[in-house]
Amino acid sequence: MPLGDSTRAVHAGLPPLTPGQPFLPGPVFAAPFVLDPVTGGEGIDWYGRPHNASRRHLEAAIGELEGGQCLTFATGMAAVGATLLSLLHPGDTVIVPADGYFTTRAFARAELATRGVTVLTAPTAGPYPSFQGVRLVLVETPANPGLDVCDLAELAAAAHAAGALLAVDNTTATPLGQRPLELGADLVVASGTKALTGHSDLLLGYLATRDEELLARLRSWRDSTGGAPAAFDSWLAHRSLATLDLRLGRQTANAAAVAEALATHPAVAWVRWPGRPADPSYAVAARQMARIPGVVTFELAGEAAVGRFLSAARLVIPATSFGGLHTTADRRAQWGDDAPPGLVRLSCGVEDTADLVADINQALDAV
Template identity: 40%
Template sequence: MRFDTRLVHAGQPPTPGSADLVPPIHVATVYDRFGQPDRRYFYGRGENPTREALEECLAALEEVPYATTFASGQAAAAAVLSLLTPGQTLVCSDDVYGGTHALFDAAARSGVRVTPWDLSLPDAGERLGDAAMVWVESPTNPLLKVTDLAAAARAAHDRGALLVVDNTLAGPALQQPATLGADIVLHSTSKSLAGHLDVIGGALAYHDPDLHARLRDYRTTFGNVPSPFDCHQIHRGLKTLALRVARQCDSARLLAEALQDEPSVSALRYPGLASHPQHRVAERQMRRPGSLLSFVYAGDPEALMRRVRLFAPAVSLGGVRSLIECPALMTHRPVPRPTRLRLGIDDHLIRVSAGIEDPDDLVGDLLAAVRAGGSAAR
């Protein structure tokens, strides 16, 4: 089956005996050990049919045999970091989601050597040293750097390291890192996969059965499982992923093009623009350039976010509603300011997540808000 067909059909077989085209939500926490033919199910913290249906679909979308879902993207990321032991080295993208920064800080306190590096640079593969794990976000959040994933996989595997790719910003509709060599693909399923800003979840996808066993055992031990209802919500959202992402990418491109000549906008970042440093890499490994853009605004970020009507000033991304945020005030506020500035996260950086509203309405709303602030000196 092609990708759009897998979105609708994978993990959705009719329920035996009912011909039900929408599988039910299995809420049971315990199972009759003698009432099931294969006795596969034991306790809801370990096994659940609704959760497994979602995992089957996610694995199919990333073109791997295995996927494991978690209660949040943070929980999924923490599970990956559990594979490291004190003294080992983690080389990671320097520009990552604010919550990932916090997880890396916790890993460092437990004895893991965490080495941030700009993995979008052409010579990044030469800087991996003795890494046991290489963690790539591509595109990154919020600067939208793009890493050559195939090159990163070769460099990591030459050192015997695992390559982890956080695919949250792009999602499987735009890129499939496992097909480019990634060992583990990470998702916050709260974002574009669920798509409606109404559920929290995370997932990992991979080829290796040993990794699958280790990460499932970790989840069962620590209990960070998603609820059956959350899994059902995410699986329902997946059915419209391709349609939503196509509209969002169209709108993001129009927004980026409209902002290019605005005098109060600088450092505009969108992988679909020829001016983006990794534009060619994005063209090669992504089907579309994505639904996010960021820029530095010469005016007051808070005033800008108060002026927009259609963009909700809120964190998260990839949903049907368009969102706007200032990372320094919101998602990356816990990151120390000197670190933010060193990474290029300006106090006036604005990140926009395009939703599925009419593209012309979005462009008009954002341009009006940008222009109303003028080009006041920063």
């Protein structure tokens, strides 16, 4: 019988249980490990950059949830950078999201173009250029911050027909919201800093794939360049996974209520949340996603209006990133993102729904 999301999250990646030991062994702190005097490092851990038991437990856990094999990195951008720099070579062409995380787009333009890689952009909801001659298609769905959604099965079929690889940024959805590998993607890339670990207390990135060749290439890149997460961060992330289903459940419920409140308030120009039937991405999201994330995007009149909203709110904390226990709001234009000055990405936390909606309404009234 298939296990439910909470059961899978609680038990993912745990080593065999040993009487007298904790469910999840504490972090392994080591740079060099003791070597066998005869065989040396063969078949055992020998150095902390490529080897760490805490990291392996976390990778096993995320791999179980994503449905593939996982490789963790120090940050989400380290995982993105490894993907782009290890898989693309001079003469290749890559397509990146025009409306996804702007640092990915900026990195591709700054670092790949100088290496002879052609960088094209396409909006998440399309239209896409021809995939003929393209080496890699990178999409982010739902896109951050606009929350558009694309049909991954359709996109995977089109990319593979042209000989391209499809990589999917699964940060916003998390593996409990969407499993891109089952929909045909070759690679999942994500920031575990956000909702996956959900406590706003660590940085983490990861890749997941079912392709052994891709995994070996990316592992070689990570182990050589040293972009692995630290032992304590790995342990802390694994510990946090156990409550993933519970956290997402409250965040999604809060987002549904908040989106409706925003949609009916005169201070709000527009609101996006793929779980609303009125949202342009609703049909694709309802078909493709197991749950809609707790992120809602909306627009106020401008920078000053956002300032008044955040100053009046008691439960909405101004902060970048998203997916944490506390409700936060981020005016994306302040970071150089190509977004309207009044665009707000609101990340719903796990507060009581009625309290959160009441606070947001009174803060909007102040606008």
